[in-house]
Amino acid sequence: MTQILFHNINKKNLHTLEVYEKEGGYKGLKKAFAKEPGEIVEMVKASGLRGRGGAGFPTGLKWSFLAKDVFPRYLCCNADESEPGTCKDRELLQKNPHLLLEGMILCSYACKIETGYIYLRGEFYDLCEIMEGAIEEAYAKGYLGQNILGSGFNLDIHTHLGAGAYICGEESALLNSLEGGRGEPRMKPPFPAVQGLYEKPTVINNVETLCVVPFIVNNGPEKHAALGTEKSKGTKLVSVSGHVKKPGNYEIELGTPVREIIYDLAGGIRDDNQLKAYIPGGSSVPMVTADLVDTPYDYESLQAIGTMLGSGALIVIDDTVNIVETALRLTSFYMHESCGKCTPCREGTRWMWQLLQQIHTGKGQPEFVEKLEDICDNMSFKCFCPLGDAAVAPVISSIQKFRADYDELIAKLKADTAV
Amino acid sequence: MFAFSKEAEEKIEKILKKYPEERKRSALLPLLTLVQRQERHVNPDAMREIGRRLDLSPAYVQSVCSFYTMYSSKPVGKYLILFCVNISCQLNGCDVLLAHTAKKLNIEIGGTTNDMKFSLHREECLAACSGGPMMRINDTFYENLTAAKIDQILDSLD
Ligand SMILES: Cc1cc2nc3c(=O)[nH]c(=O)nc-3n(C[C@H](O)[C@H](O)[C@H](O)COP(=O)(O)O)c2cc1C
Ligand code: SF4
Ligand code: FES
Numbered sequence: 001m002t003q004i005l006f007h008n009i010n011k012k013n014l015h016t017l018e019v020y021e022k023e024g025g026y027k028g029l030k031k032a033f034a035k036e037p038g039e040i041v042e043m044v045k046a047s048g049l050r051g052r053g054g055a056g057f058p059t060g061l062k063w064s065f066l067a068k069d070v071f072p073r074y075l076c077c078n079a080d081e082s083e084p085g086t087c088k089d090r091e092l093l094q095k096n097p098h099l100l101l102e103g104m105i106l107c108s109y110a111c112k113i114e115t116g117y118i119y120l121r122g123e124f125y126d127l128c129e130i131m132e133g134a135i136e137e138a139y140a141k142g143y144l145g146q147n148i149l150g151s152g153f154n155l156d157i158h159t160h161l162g163a164g165a166y167i168c169g170e171e172s173a174l175l176n177s178l179e180g181g182r183g184e185p186r187m188k189p190p191f192p193a194v195q196g197l198y199e200k201p202t203v204i205n206n207v208e209t210l211c212v213v214p215f216i217v218n219n220g221p222e223k224h225a226a227l228g229t230e231k232s233k234g235t236k237l238v239s240v241s242g243h244v245k246k247p248g249n250y251e252i253e254l255g256t257p258v259r260e261i262i263y264d265l266a267g268g269i270r271d272d273n274q275l276k277a278y279i280p281g282g283s284s285v286p287m288v289t290a291d292l293v294d295t296p297y298d299y300e301s302l303q304a305i306g307t308m309l310g311s312g313a314l315i316v317i318d319d320t321v322n323i324v325e326t327a328l329r330l331t332s333f334y335m336h337e338s339c340g341k342c343t344p345c346r347e348g349t350r351w352m353w354q355l356l357q358q359i360h361t362g363k364g365q366p367e368f369v370e371k372l373e374d375i376c377d378n379m380s381f382k383c384f385c386p387l388g389d390a391a392v393a394p395v396i397s398s399i400q401k402f403r404a405d406y407d408e409l410i411a412k413l414k415a416d417t418a419v
Numbered sequence: 420m421f422a423f424s425k426e427a428e429e430k431i432e433k434i435l436k437k438y439p440e441e442r443k444r445s446a447l448l449p450l451l452t453l454v455q456r457q458e459r460h461v462n463p464d465a466m467r468e469i470g471r472r473l474d475l476s477p478a479y480v481q482s483v484c485s486f487y488t489m490y491s492s493k494p495v496g497k498y499l500i501l502f503c504v505n506i507s508c509q510l511n512g513c514d515v516l517l518a519h520t521a522k523k524l525n526i527e528i529g530g531t532t533n534d535m536k537f538s539l540h541r542e543e544c545l546a547a548c549s550g551g552p553m554m555r556i557n558d559t560f561y562e563n564l565t566a567a568k569i570d571q572i573l574d575s576l577d
Binding site: 083086117123125165180241242247248283326329333336 | 437439442444445446447448449451452473475482483486487488489490501504505506507509510511543544545546547548549550551555558559560
């Protein structure tokens with residue numbers, strides 16, 4: 001399978017500038033500086049690259065939305081990686097920090113940005129130190145700072161650590177956090193491309209997204225567009241976790257069947273149990289049943305079966321699990337991470353948790369499932385930010401697809417009380 | 420009274436350079452993080468000191484500080500164990516291992532040993548899902564845990 005991010009990921013000392021350069025690193029800069037910034041944006045558009053952080057928005061298009069002639073502009077790399085199931089950015093940051101820097105430099109040149117921040121979740125303290133080491137090396141070599149490689153282009157890149165809040169991965173909450181505030185989402189519009197960090201035009205991209213940019217600049221957009229499917233170009237890092245024999249991050253060409261990811265790359269289901277369900281794109285997307293295992297892993301095919309590619313976290317669940325427990329665990333997460341700004345999310349996640357907890361511990365009443373559906377209905381599209389919809393996804397999908405698991409626990413209660 | 424250590428002061432100087440002068444409020448989280456790492460908690464004295472340096476009211480510092488889970492109001496132990504209980508780790512049996520750890524340390528989940536050596540917290544996903552069950556002790560990630568491995572790790576810390 002063609003790999004553009006992971007082909008050399010386990011090369012010894014790849015995190016050092018020396019090895020990264022030996023592997024062909026930073027070659028993209030000279031190529032880019034020979035072109036006009038706008039041409040780089042067009043290349044990224046033509047490559048078909050879509051954001052890898054969760055929403056899948058076309059990257060080149062996002063860059064072209066920056067408010068015209070307003071400066072300074074900022075780049076924020078989203079390294080908050082906190083979507084349950086997702087652990088791919090961590091591997092990139094740890095093993096290949098210069099790839100991210102090269103991607104950020106290219107993006108900044110294309111978008112006429114002179115300051116970039118890498119917002120890392122607070123728990124990535126060790127990765128922040130790796131990143132700072134790489135930044136220092138890049139300054140020393142003249143890849144960052146003033147007049148980079150004699151191009152006249154200036155760029156500073158800084159790290160910034162968060163302090164433990166899932167919602168800070170949401171781009172507008174990230175900006176508030178970076179400005180020294182509570183990590184609560186902002187009203188949109190204005191979108192960050194118009195008014196982002198310090199009210200200035202801002203590009204926000206995921207780590208993986210930015211890491212793909214050097215490949216596009218080096219090899220041309222056609223090479224990237226030749227990979228994947230009609231609407232999903234390129235490759236994707238998939239974090240496979242849960243009940244598989246070989247969990248890990250795998251780089252796949254978009255369109256690879258889920259079956260191949262689970263059974264070939266990840267070695268199949270542990271203890272040779274049966275697959276019961278999978279969650280294809282992190283905890284915020286609907287789960288699906290085992291019979292849909294032949295679905296191609298790409299944006300449009302996963303959407304066609306009622307779920308999403310999300311952050312690329314494939315969570316695999318075998319037939320030993322009662323799905324109510326899965327829904328309960330994820331709801332507990334969303335309850336904990338709700339920022340509290342809006343009522344449907346703040347209260348809804350708590351009510352759902354209470355009901356699920358009771359069903360799970362054998363105290364559920366038959367009407368609880370209907371109540372859960374009702375709460376989901378009252379939250380869907382009514383919350384201030386997408387976290388509210390994310391919280392609904394595991395609950396409503398588990399009810400729709402695994403109703404028997406709920407009924408089993410509730411029937412048990414009836415049987416017990418009858419005795 | 421609270422005072423930043425000499426190393427912290429050096430770091431503060433670098434931190435303040437990252438942001439535009441008129442936007443120094445951006446240094447709030449980094450400064451709170453320095454306090455948390457130095458004192459293993461953030462107390463009102465430290466918040467006042469940060470407010471003084473960044474021209475922010477103590478109430479503002481407090482309201483931001485309380486939003487983030489990595490700042491604690493009471494001191495945590497020398498080794499802060501964050502045990503992931505989210506989905507991927509749960510599917511791979513973290514609950515049993517968390518209970519094992521609490522029993523071994525003889526504390527409640529969320530508590531701290533009397534000698535202030537260990538604190539044990541339940542944590543949400545830490546982005547090491549394919550290595551679950553996992554925990555983070557201070558800045559180090561430990562993955563693919565078993566009861567034996569946990570015993571060995573905890574026994575090796577002094
Ligand atoms: C609740 C929530 C959490 C998010 N967490 C992350 C995250 O941890 N990392 C990330 O890159 N994007 C995350 N996103 C998506 C960002 O808002 C944003 O779309 C993304 O960083 C844009 O980058 P991309 O276009 O390169 O994907 C999150 C979104 C929401 C609503
Ligand atoms: S939906 Fe939840 S996380 Fe988003 S603003 Fe409302 S309370 Fe906060
Ligand atoms: S679920 Fe435990 S680290 Fe992600």
